[in-house]
Amino acid sequence: MKVTTDILDAAYELAKKAYTATSHADAKGKLHEQFPSVNWDDLVEAYMRGCDLAEKCYEIGEKARRESIPDQQAIGLLTERFPGFSVKTYNDALTRGWFLSR
Numbered sequence: 001m002k003v004t005t006d007i008l009d010a011a012y013e014l015a016k017k018a019y020t021a022t023s024h025a026d027a028k029g030k031l032h033e034q035f036p037s038v039n040w041d042d043l044v045e046a047y048m049r050g051c052d053l054a055e056k057c058y059e060i061g062e063k064a065r066r067e068s069i070p071d072q073q074a075i076g077l078l079t080e081r082f083p084g085f086s087v088k089t090y091n092d093a094l095t096r097g098w099f100l101s102r
Contacts, residue, residue, distance in 0.1 A: 003038075003046045009089045010034055011043075011050030016096065024051075053082045053093050061097020 014027035028047050035043060057078065064074040074097075075090045085093075 003042055005084060005086050007035055007046045008049060008084050009086050011046040012053050012089050015050035016054035057093040057097035058100040062101035065101055
């Protein structure tokens with residue numbers, strides 16, 4: 001099964017709240033509960049992509065702040081680097097990146 005935007009968005013939401021190995025394991029379990037018909041390996045892939053966005057949005061937020069990049073351009077950078085998420089999730093990631101880069 002192809003990993004869909006709704007799965008990626010849910011993975012991002014869970015990933016940004018997980019800080020320990022146990023909380024990451026719990027998050028993957030919750031993702032499986034939300035999408036029980038999706039293959040476990042696909043869910044793990046989606047979760048890892050959600051983690052990447054949650055962890056690396058800092059870099060885009062810092063770049064946007066340092067170079068005075070407009071939000072739409074920064075969201076474009078997120079879209080290129082982390083494809084497949086919704087516009088809402090990219091907006092959230094940019095906000096998170098701005099916050100973390102302060």
